[in-house]
Amino acid sequence: MNNTITTRRQFIKTAGGTALGLLAVGSLTGAAFSCSSNKNQVAAETTQAAAAFPWPYQKIDPTAAAEAAYAAYYTAGCMYGGFEGIISQLREAIGAPYDSFPSTMMGYGGAGVAGWGTLCGALNGVAAAISLVSDPKVRSPLISEVFGWYGNTALPVYKPASPKFEDIPVSTADSQLCHVSVSTWCTKSGFSATSPERAERCAWLTASVVKYTAEVLNAQADGSFAASFVVPESVTGCLSCHGKNGMGNVHNTNQSTCINCHSDLGANHPGG
Amino acid sequence: MNNTITTRRQFIKTAGGTALGLLAVGSLTGAAFSCSSNKNQVAAETTQAAAAFPWPYQKIDPTAAAEAAYAAYYTAGCMYGGFEGIISQLREAIGAPYDSFPSTMMGYGGAGVAGWGTLCGALNGVAAAISLVSDPKVRSPLISEVFGWYGNTALPVYKPASPKFEDIPVSTADSQLCHVSVSTWCTKSGFSATSPERAERCAWLTASVVKYTAEVLNAQADGSFAASFVVPESVTGCLSCHGKNGMGNVHNTNQSTCINCHSDLGANHPGG
Numbered sequence: 001m002n003n004t005i006t007t008r009r010q011f012i013k014t015a016g017g018t019a020l021g022l023l024a025v026g027s028l029t030g031a032a033f034s035c036s037s038n039k040n041q042v043a044a045e046t047t048q049a050a051a052a053f054p055w056p057y058q059k060i061d062p063t064a065a066a067e068a069a070y071a072a073y074y075t076a077g078c079m080y081g082g083f084e085g086i087i088s089q090l091r092e093a094i095g096a097p098y099d100s101f102p103s104t105m106m107g108y109g110g111a112g113v114a115g116w117g118t119l120c121g122a123l124n125g126v127a128a129a130i131s132l133v134s135d136p137k138v139r140s141p142l143i144s145e146v147f148g149w150y151g152n153t154a155l156p157v158y159k160p161a162s163p164k165f166e167d168i169p170v171s172t173a174d175s176q177l178c179h180v181s182v183s184t185w186c187t188k189s190g191f192s193a194t195s196p197e198r199a200e201r202c203a204w205l206t207a208s209v210v211k212y213t214a215e216v217l218n219a220q221a222d223g224s225f226a227a228s229f230v231v232p233e234s235v236t237g238c239l240s241c242h243g244k245n246g247m248g249n250v251h252n253t254n255q256s257t258c259i260n261c262h263s264d265l266g267a268n269h270p271g272g
Numbered sequence: 273m274n275n276t277i278t279t280r281r282q283f284i285k286t287a288g289g290t291a292l293g294l295l296a297v298g299s300l301t302g303a304a305f306s307c308s309s310n311k312n313q314v315a316a317e318t319t320q321a322a323a324a325f326p327w328p329y330q331k332i333d334p335t336a337a338a339e340a341a342y343a344a345y346y347t348a349g350c351m352y353g354g355f356e357g358i359i360s361q362l363r364e365a366i367g368a369p370y371d372s373f374p375s376t377m378m379g380y381g382g383a384g385v386a387g388w389g390t391l392c393g394a395l396n397g398v399a400a401a402i403s404l405v406s407d408p409k410v411r412s413p414l415i416s417e418v419f420g421w422y423g424n425t426a427l428p429v430y431k432p433a434s435p436k437f438e439d440i441p442v443s444t445a446d447s448q449l450c451h452v453s454v455s456t457w458c459t460k461s462g463f464s465a466t467s468p469e470r471a472e473r474c475a476w477l478t479a480s481v482v483k484y485t486a487e488v489l490n491a492q493a494d495g496s497f498a499a500s501f502v503v504p505e506s507v508t509g510c511l512s513c514h515g516k517n518g519m520g521n522v523h524n525t526n527q528s529t530c531i532n533c534h535s536d537l538g539a540n541h542p543g544g
Contacts, residue, residue, distance in 0.1 A: 016533040053376045060291050074438075076408070100372055104325045107411075108403035112391075114415040119390040131380035136348070138336075176390050264536035 051097035057133040059221050060089035062214035069122075070160040070208035073203040079109025081203070082266020085210030086217070090133070101132075112178030120178045121207040123150060126213040135215065142220060146213050146227025147176050151257065156204035157213050160192055168201050174257045182203075232257065299379040306512025323369035329405040329511035331493050332361035341394075341482035342432040346473040353475070356395020357482030357490070362405070371410035373404075383469065392450045394478040395422060405489065413499055414492060418485050419448050430483050431514025441471050448530045453477075477509065489516030 047267060069085025076084075083106040091098035106128065108114060113157040127143045154170040169189040173181035182193055182202070191197040219225040231239075236259045341357025348356075354377040363370035378400065380386060381393040397414045406414060426442040444451035454465055454474070463469040489541075491497040503533040510530045 048372060050372050053374050055374065072337060087449070097372070097374075100322050100369070101374075102322060102325050102327065102369075102404060104408070105400060105403040107408055108399050113396070113399050113448075114412040114419070116416070116419055117449060119385060119396075124391075124396070127380050129378060131377040132374060136376070136379050141388040143380060144388070145478050147386070147388055176385075235500060261533035 004086055005237055007136065020261040023154060054131075054133050054135055055090075055097060057090065057217060057221055058093060059218045060093065060214050062085070062211045062218070065089050065214040065232060066158050066211035067161060070203050070207040073206045076091070076104065076107040078112030078121030078126040078206050079089055079105070080106045080121075080129075081115075082106075082109075082122040082205040082209055082213075084125075084128035085207070086126060087132070089214075117179030117182075118177060120150070122171075122179055122202075122209040123147060123176055125206075126209055134220070140217050142225070144230050145216055145225075145227050146209065149212055150209060151176055152229075152232065156208040158204060158208040160204065160207055163200065163204070165197060165200050168204050169198065175260050180260055196219065234259065235255050287489060305327060316435045317318050324355065324404075326405050326407055327362075327369060327490060327494055328366055329362065330488050332358070332365065334483045334490070337361050337431050337486040338479040338483035339433060342475050342479040345478045348376065348379040349382030349383075350393030350474055350478050351397040351400075352376070352378045352393075353478040354378075354381075354394040354481055354485075355401050356397075357479070358398060358401035358485060359404070361486075389451030389454075390449060391416065392422070392448055392453055393475075394447075395419060396447055396479040397478075398481055402485065402489065406492070409494070414488055414497070417497075417499050417501050421446055421484055422481060424501075424504065426475060428480040430480040432474060432479055435472065435476070440476050441468065445496055446533050453531055506531065 014064040031132055034066065046173040065085045065088075068088045070082045072088070073081035075081075084103050087103055091101075096204055106125055107117070112118040112121065113124070117212060121145065130142050130146070131139050152172065154172045156168060156170060159168075169185070169191075171188040173184050175181055177183075182198065184196060185191075185201055186193050189197070189201070191201075199240040216225060223246065235258055281475055295508045298414070337357045337360075340360045344356040344360070345353035347353075352375065356363055356375050358371065359370060359375055363373075378397055381396040383392070383393065384390040385393070395418065398418055402414050402418070403411050423446055424444065426444045428440060428442060431440075441457070441458040441463075443460040445456050447456075448454060454470065457463075458470060461473070462468070463473075488497060491512050
């Protein structure tokens with residue numbers, strides 16, 4: 001990942017009058033931008049009762065966090081697993097203010113939020129955890145590192161100490177969306193989304209995401225964090241025309257892929 | 273919305289060996305499923321220091337919540353605006369435990385989480401707020417009502433009392449994703465994603481989502497909540513073949529649309 005694209009405000013301009021010949025909605029591109037003019041401002045909700053923000057972080061054991069995430073997945077789902085995998089370790093090590101946080105609320109993000117298949121719940125959970133312990137000025141590079149790794153890595157990579165199955169196939173999602181990630185895995189593995197193997201895959205994946213996130217947070221705590229995610233060539237290829245300096249005035253730097261959705265480029269598009 | 277499809281575990285089976293002729297990843301379907309076997313279990317993190325879950329709710333003024341959301345958007349972005357629009361009213365009315373919640377953390381969800389264009393931050397924020405005040409058994413129907421309304425409504429519908437612009441165009445996202453929602457609006461309105469008009473649109477949209485969420489939560493508090501979202505015909509049409517009882521063994525009930533991404537049905541698909 002190039003820090004410069006995640007530590008500054010990112011704007012997109014949409015293509016008006018593009019000649020791509022795509023379906024009306026399918027042709028839309030460009031998403032990564034900030035929606036706040038002063039996002040680093042300490043929010044007005046801070047009161048005497050609230051602990052100083054961000055909450056304190058100290059290095060945690062990535063493997064212990066992954067094991068906690070695996071167990072938490074089977075308690076209240078993937079977002080809860082992602083959040084609680086990290087926060088349980090900090091609660092145990094530090095106590096207050098972590099012992100007052102209502103982690104149960106994070107169950108809402110399961111299956112891409114209440115089953116809607118949007119953002120992978122494990123990612124939503126670790127992003128929330130990163131945010132809780134990070135200065136708002138530095139959280140985005142850390143989150144982007146995890147999101148980029150997730151999209152480009154054959155997952156899961158972490159096998160729990162006491163798994164329900166000995167072997168779980170891996171797949172590369174090329175996306176951060178639950179719908180795409182799970183469906184890609186099901187198609188590759190041959191298991192249905194209703195299967196206990198699929199649930200186990202998501203539990204291992206949640207543990208994998210938490211382990212990587214713990215490593216990222218530990219590196220940040222050490223002052224040694226160096227972003228490794230780079231925008232894939234398949235995306236930079238699109239951006240060579242559709243980036244903010246090219247035709248169509250489209251800017252979409254953070255997505256790990258374009259063609260998952262924009263698969264129909266039309267007969268008039270190069271390569272279409 | 274049909275309560276029966278959001279209050280039970282929702283599983284998807286993916287199509288193996290489909291003859292749709294789609295690109296490998298583009299052909300994947302099916303997302304809405306639960307990933308927890310006992311999601312309603314009170315999580316193990318509850319300690320003496322934590323307030324009882326869910327946190328107390330009392331009816332709030334939807335317009336006041338919308339105004340708070342509009343202001344919060346310009347403080348720390350769309351997810352913060354969505355969450356804080358609701359929670360600020362409860363903090364003011366109830367005090368503890370709301371005065372200890374670190375709402376600043378919700379800034380992570382801006383622009384589809386750190387600029388990645390995934391889930392609309394306003395939706396992520398209100399879903400988190402709904403979850404904080406709801407028994408896990410009832411949160412999903414409430415969240416689904418807001419998600420369904422968002423996808424099918426020309427937004428924004430709420431004009432703040434002191435807006436930065438007098439007129440903001442509306443658009444129907446047909447999606448819950450930031451990338452699609454913003455790009456649809458930019459294409460329809462002619463404004464770029466870098467424009468102050470686009471930021472104002474997202475601020476009005478955040479206020480609109482919070483107002484609707486407050487109305488949903490108030491109805492739930494009154495015992496009068498009745499879900500109105502129904503899966504669109506465009507989706508039930510797809511599900512007539514790809515639903516869990518049809519060919520391909522695919523189940524994807526909650527998405528408000530399929531063709532935003534699955535626009536290339538291939539020559540061998542009916543209507544392709």
